Amino acid sequence: MTGKTNPIIQTDKLAEWHQSMAGVIASRVASTADWATPIANLNFFRRDEPAEPCICLVEPSVVVVVQGAKQMLIGSEAYRYDCSRYLITSLDLPASSGVLEASREQPCLGFWLKLDLRLLAELIAQGHLPPPRARAAAKSVGLGTITPAILEPFNRLLALLDEPEAIDIMAPLIQREIHYRLLTGDQAALLRQIAAIDSQGYRIAKAIDWLKVNFSSALRIEELAARVQMSVPTFHHHFRQLTAMSPLQYQKWLRLNEAKRLMLNEHKDAAGAAYEVGYESPSQFSREYSRLFGAPPKRDIETLRRQATGAG
Known part of the structure; x- marks a missing residue:
């Protein structure tokens, strides 16, 4: 939908699409959960009550809420998104995700679509895009305005779940349109600074x-900066701007979360997990784990297992 459409008609149409998509998600996700759909890179989520932020790694993606509200914390910045604003991220970012508005009667419902950075680069290279409406900020996360042009192809994408035989043919076409719409929306500059192969964001x-891939290996900043053809000061500066972390902090975050996975899912003890992810000192691992997750490794894993079984 383009042109000078009546704002009231636009608002009604957005509400209609939100209601339609909420019905699609609620019919497939019956309780608090994330659900990978049969459509590549498209995932649903449902939350039945507000929740404090929990640690996660956010992939390059666009996240749309069709009912309720959520908040993403990245570094010291908080990003609230709801039916009027979508969240977009262009890098793999350590973050904390919380739920602001949800209930059993009106659960928080939405979806996220993983972005295809190669497709973005291809669309940019074709050279038929209008210039971004704003200058690129030195960030890799932003909030975009939900418009009919953005939401309508998402509505058609979700509708394909009721037409499974059409998914393989139609979903890639609609996803290509979605990437185009994002590159012509109010967050276009953010995407271009990552997808353009000559940009600092692309190098980061x-x-x-x-x-x-190499988080358990010793990190030599000089070698990593040279690998992406940047000077050490420039690499440090842009890495922190885009991720709200230093490279060493980012590596530590990856190590600690992998160690948590090893202990929780593969039943490794704390020392074994620490060594496997690259720590040489279990005591240092325990201190840094406690700082990130709020409890020592053993106690944290025991708590998570009790919660999973509904005990305690």
């Missing part, structure tokens, strides 16, 4: 890719 994204 490549450094993050390396860290995710």
Whole structure:
């Protein structure tokens, strides 16, 4: 929908689409959960009550709430998003995600679509996009305005779940349209600074890719900066601007979360998990784990297991 559409008609249409998508999600996610849909890179979420922020790694994605409200904390910045604003991230970011508005009668419902950075780069390279409406901020997360042009293709994408035989053909086409709409929306500058291969953001994204694979290895900043063709001061500056962390802090976050996974899912003890993710000192691991998660490793894992079984 483009042109000088009546604002009241636009508002009614957005409300209609929100209601439709809420019905699609509620019919498939019956209680608090995340659900991977049959459509590649599209995931649903449902929360039945407000919740304090919990630690997570946010992939490059666009997150849309169709009922309720959520908040993402990245560094010292808080981003509230609801039916009027979507959250967009262009890097893998350590964050904390909380639920602001939800109840059993009116659960918080929404979805996230993982962004295809190659598709964004392809669309940019074609050169037919209008210039961004604003200058690029030195950030990798933003809040965009929900408009009919943004929401309508998402509504069609979700509707494909009732037409499964069409998913393989139609979903890639609609997702391409969504990426185009994002590149012509009010967060276009944020996306372009990451997807453009000659940008500093693109180089930081490549450094993050390396860290995710090699987080247990010793980190030599000079070598990583050289790998992405940046000077050490420039690398440090842009890395912190885009992630709200230093490279060493980012590596530590990856290590601690992987150690938590090893203890919780693979039943490793704290010392074994610490060594496996690259720590040489279990006591240092325990101190840093407690600082991040609020409890020593053993107590934290025991608490999580009790919660999972409904005990205590």
